[in-house]
Amino acid sequence: EDQKAVPKQLAAVGSLKIDNLSVAKAPPVDAKRFYVIDPGHFNMTSQTYVMGANDNKLQMHGLIDGGKLPHVMSSPKFVGMANTTYDRIAHGKRDDYVRLHDPQTLEAVADIDIPEIRFLTGLMERTASLSVDDKYMLIQQFSPSSGVGLVDLEAKKYVKTMPVPDCYHVFPAAKQNFFMHCRDGSLLQVTYDNQGNSKQKNTKVFHAENEYLHNNPYYSNSAGRLVWPTYEGKIFQAKLSDSGAEFLKPIEIFTDKEKKDKWGPGGWQPIAFHKERNEIYLLADQRAKWTHKLPSRFVVVADGTTGKRLRRIDLKHAIDSIAVTQDKNPTLIAASIEHKIIYTFDAIGGKQLASMDEMGKAPQIIVTMDK
Amino acid sequence: EDQKAVPKQLAAVGSLKIDNLSVAKAPPVDAKRFYVIDPGHFNMTSQTYVMGANDNKLQMHGLIDGGKLPHVMSSPKFVGMANTTYDRIAHGKRDDYVRLHDPQTLEAVADIDIPEIRFLTGLMERTASLSVDDKYMLIQQFSPSSGVGLVDLEAKKYVKTMPVPDCYHVFPAAKQNFFMHCRDGSLLQVTYDNQGNSKQKNTKVFHAENEYLHNNPYYSNSAGRLVWPTYEGKIFQAKLSDSGAEFLKPIEIFTDKEKKDKWGPGGWQPIAFHKERNEIYLLADQRAKWTHKLPSRFVVVADGTTGKRLRRIDLKHAIDSIAVTQDKNPTLIAASIEHKIIYTFDAIGGKQLASMDEMGKAPQIIVTMDK
Amino acid sequence: MKENKRFDSTIEKLARTTANYTGRRSFIGKVGMLLAGSALLPLLPVDRRARLGLGEAQAASVNSMTRERGWVPQDKDPQACDYWRHCSIDGQICDCSGGSLTSCPPGSSLSPSSWVASCFNPGDGQTYLIAYRDCCGKQTATRCGCFNTHGELPVYRPEFNNDIVWCFGAENDDMTYHCTISPVVGKAS
């Protein structure tokens, strides 16, 4: 049972005994659960908001602390987080560690030390990832050499850094596989065992060099569906599984006329996808070239197979990041970094449902539940 | 020589050799040097701005990083800082340490580990202090018991926590003495030796219980002058030396009529004093009772001996903290937490001289040079 | 009046000084510096109302917290600073960050100490006692920061001071302030 439909209790009356004070628990994870990461513009510490979008409202379930530019990964069982801190505020000894938090109490259930490998960039959702079965965490390393760190979450220990060529992002697939995207335009399939030994294989080159792919693609761990827009609004898609990558026909979201009218995608996390409805959501606006990271005011929805334009949602605010919940009545979640507000919209009707302000310093990435 | 008076060079032309790139040095410490501490509303990390008020302008010389609610102490030789950090963002192992920074390069010249004793409160300038000869640092402990931690800065080691009764603030005097203010309304004089053994003695009770003294008094290490306003605008003063405390006649800043017009002091750091001119500066405004921490728009200047009203400066902004430089042409420095702006005024003429905005999250305490 | 006032305060100071000195020289003084310093202190009122005087208790909730105008408590939006229960909060409201009016957000922990104020509920016209408590062990919450210094005393009266981070001795090293809850503990009748 769920008490959300009831108006907020206004003034509880009567004597409350001290032992009635308690620490709240967030409700169990459901499809409307999502996380918003606020790195506070490269701040040394960050905050992650645990939220819900039930009943066409917005719920704030709690906060999780993090270090500089953390990676947050959601699973039904826990919230995984890879952190970096320094022992003298912004310099001195660096410490990287992984924490798993219970999704209801938000307490840390595991704290695993890892070598100082994390690739520190402005927040990118997919430069670290849980494995498909939530047993491993994979963390990308950039310097001093390219690699992927393997963390065994069940044994709570760090296994090894697996060397990989010059590739980026981590997309896990079943049977201890993951894919990365390499600068030559192909994907790299890596199969690893429990000791961190790996076998690697490249797919075909699926996009041209001047088709620049955005930093934050959509990827579903469970479905292996990868949806990846270019700066111009062309969408590359693939289905990734242990047997390899199956590329779908690329989709042009905008017609030539729209392109002439300067329509193009833009924002920090500009794409979302609804698996069951097979719908692509792209954050877009009329914009000058090279403004691919500035906020946009519209979401264009297209069919995931044919690319047919289904509808356009006017968000009426300058939005940096979007995500869509995976349930039957999907909610479109939108974040405005500048105004520090989270909005929700009916992903189908396009109506704004709710908003919550005072979201810290810079709410930047939205992580939704995949399963 | 000082090049600050020259207008900023606008367009340097020509080839710059790579080795000409350098790390700047702040100019040597002078009377116009001051520090602004920005704890960012109880943020886990803080920033301290190293600034100057020369030539009726404002100079930003650099930033020093700090932990949660740091104590910053200025001396001509170094900037002393007592920090607290936690190994898991906002919990986990607590680490307290003291750093001394070179006032020109801002590099840390010493990093001394101390036990986890610091009294964490909203910023209070005087709950930690350098000794008069800059050889020791004295840090107040509140929990689990009252005490003062003694740090030997020359030997770069922590000496001992000296137990004291229920007293607060640390005002150092010559010959290894310091005074504290106790809740019964008296001062406690403590004499300590190099091993941290102490002798303690109370002065008379100098104020009544309902004369509440503000959290941030003015105190000069070199002159031993203590200037302490109450919530209502009565100023208690004392001269502290190794031979004891000499209390001066308390001063009522406001006339009865003004009090009826609701004039009263208010702000975070509401008092400043100019030693040579013997002038008391009190941040004040017309206000309701119990708003002693809300910002004010005026500074009232009174003679330090007679209490005669000399002038009133209209700051024209809501100001939380003030300080005055100790040179012949004193500058009045004022900080607005809400707008994150530092203003300077001619302390004598009252004209606004300069301002600097974008001062972080919450510039709260101003520390000026005492000598 | 004025004479009288000065006389009063002189007496008071004398009394306090005497207490102090005899205290420190007496048998108890030998027990140790710590005790001597605090054992003979005047005992402290439980809540601010006692000090504000009952007459002022009501005022607590309507007293202006800005220099310009007073503030009228409301009973409609518990996430606003002027909700009646928050009449004396100085910090963030937990209800905005995953807790409720009476429980800490998940993952934080209750501080063992609290401070009390009495607040007037405009909805039913009653006055209640609220025992504010800090939730600790996380960075300061981002939402709903309120600042209210009504009846707040200097740091040397720590039990009524707003500036102290009250998360001492909370469990598992949770020593940083996250937010505040406002549970009702009774009626102030």
Add this chain to the structure above:
Amino acid sequence: MKENKRFDSTIEKLARTTANYTGRRSFIGKVGMLLAGSALLPLLPVDRRARLGLGEAQAASVNSMTRERGWVPQDKDPQACDYWRHCSIDGQICDCSGGSLTSCPPGSSLSPSSWVASCFNPGDGQTYLIAYRDCCGKQTATRCGCFNTHGELPVYRPEFNNDIVWCFGAENDDMTYHCTISPVVGKAS
């Protein structure tokens, strides 16, 4: 036209795939995964001007960085984002935080790498080469943050990506970004 484009890109992909495969199967492929993966990768342009084309180099400084309107460089206030020297800065201006246009603030350290852009100085009508450099080892400076994504590429082209914290390998563990300086290194004639 369209055919042509598809033709072009087909050719391009073919070429890249071939390079990739031959590379990995060749003698060098045996030297090790690291080398094999990257040795035959397309090597990259030096600075953004080369990729934008010289014609656009000027444009870099006037191209609109908002959706609505462009931005005109000025030579009066070196602490504003539209000062001509900052034509390609993405970060904080050191000059506002204790450094100058050519030196890091005290206590921070120079990063070993720099990136170059050409900026037009409206004061004397000349175009100069600016070699931006990061200063590291302190928290991000608070003042004068500028955001410019002109010619910025995705993270898999790290040499042109703005999001990477470039303070790797600076001295004494100074691995966090503080601010950026804009020294002139020559004339772009």
